[in-house]
Amino acid sequence: MAAGQRWAYNLNVLALVCMLAPLVGALAVQATGDLPCPLCLLERAGMFAVIIGLVMNLRLGLRPAHYGFSMAGALVGMAIASRQVLLHINDPPGGGYGGEVLGLHLYTWALVVFVCFLAGTAVLLMIPGGLGRAGEAPAEGASWHAHRPARVASYAALAVCAVNALLAFAECGPGQCPDDPAGYWIFGR
Amino acid sequence: MLALIFGLQALSLVFVLREKKGAASGCFWSSLALTLFWFAHHATDALGISL
Numbered sequence: 001m002a003a004g005q006r007w008a009y010n011l012n013v014l015a016l017v018c019m020l021a022p023l024v025g026a027l028a029v030q031a032t033g034d035l036p037c038p039l040c041l042l043e044r045a046g047m048f049a050v051i052i053g054l055v056m057n058l059r060l061g062l063r064p065a066h067y068g069f070s071m072a073g074a075l076v077g078m079a080i081a082s083r084q085v086l087l088h089i090n091d092p093p094g095g096g097y098g099g100e101v102l103g104l105h106l107y108t109w110a111l112v113v114f115v116c117f118l119a120g121t122a123v124l125l126m127i128p129g130g131l132g133r134a135g136e137a138p139a140e141g142a143s144w145h146a147h148r149p150a151r152v153a154s155y156a157a158l159a160v161c162a163v164n165a166l167l168a169f170a171e172c173g174p175g176q177c178p179d180d181p182a183g184y185w186i187f188g189r
Numbered sequence: 190m191l192a193l194i195f196g197l198q199a200l201s202l203v204f205v206l207r208e209k210k211g212a213a214s215g216c217f218w219s220s221l222a223l224t225l226f227w228f229a230h231h232a233t234d235a236l237g238i239s240l
Contacts, residue, residue: 038231041191045224048198052217055205069217076221080228154206161199169192176230177191 002139004129008062009142009150011124015117016054016153019047022113023160026106030167034098035184038177039084041168043110046077048164050117051157058150061132062142067121074114074121081111097180194223 023044030036036044053070060066084107088096096105104112124130132138144150171177173185201216 038191038227042194042224042228042231045191045194045198045220048195049217049221049224052198052201052205052213055202056210056213059205060208060210069214072221076224076228080224083228083232154202158199158202158206161195161202165192165195165199168195172191174192175190 002129002142004127005062005132005139005142008124008127008130009058009138009147011120011127012054012057012062013147013150013153015120015124016051016058016150016157019051019054019113019117020153020157020160022106022109023047023164025101027160027163027167029099029101029106035171035181037097037179037181038172039080039087040098040107040110041164041172041177042080043077043084043107044164046073046080046114047110048157048161049073049076050114051161055154055157058147058154059144061134061138062130063134064125064131067125071118071121074117078111078114078118081107081114085111190223190227194220194227197223 026036026040026044050070050073053066053068053073056066056069057063084097088105088107098106101109132142137143140146168177170184170186171181197216197220201213201220204210204213204216
């Protein structure tokens with residue numbers, strides 16, 4: 001049972017890092033001047049919704065409800081990414097919104113990430129003894145205080161989320177974001 | 190509006206890290222509802238329907 005919890009806890013940390021990587025990559029792309037569209041920002045919101053459920057698992061214990069939070073976020077993100085893929089599916093080669101990474105647009109990568117997360121969660125939920133119980137102490141090696149990578153990844157997620165909030169405000173302001181943003185709202189576009 | 194969604198999510202993460210699950214859940218579902226509303230807003234705009 002304890003081994004199952006350790007496996008599940010470590011895989012939750014891995015999922016958190018895998019979900020953070022595209023968000024950090026997207027920030028790096030944004031830093032080159034390629035501004036995200038409203039749907040791209042909503043896909044990021046879907047990824048953060050997934051991350052909140054994962055951090056709940058790491059901080060508050062491995063519970064089915066926390067996986068539910070993440071899966072709800074992944075489903076919303078998947079719907080948004082699917083819409084954006086379908087919006088551009090008839091574009092000529094080299095078309096679509098923004099740049100490409102390994103031949104795929106960032107919104108296509110977002111769809112891949114959400115689908116992979118849902119598949120991974122199905123596996124995580126099948127790990128024998130992989131769930132904790134309310135009122136029970138977590139297994140050794142599967143607790144917040146004993147797991148430095150979990151703490152580092154969780155605080156990094158919070159920092160990336162706060163940076164996204166600031167950048168979204170700088171880009172869009174309090175109102176609606178333009179479909180094809182040319183500059184930051186805060187700098188008068 | 191999009192900044193508000195990320196702000197609520199950051200707040201939710203802060204509450205999770207401080208072990209305040211109820212407040213974290215509230216912020217999580219509010220941000221997800223706003224995300225869905227904004228998505229619907231964008232989708233209906235493209236159809237020529239104004240929400």
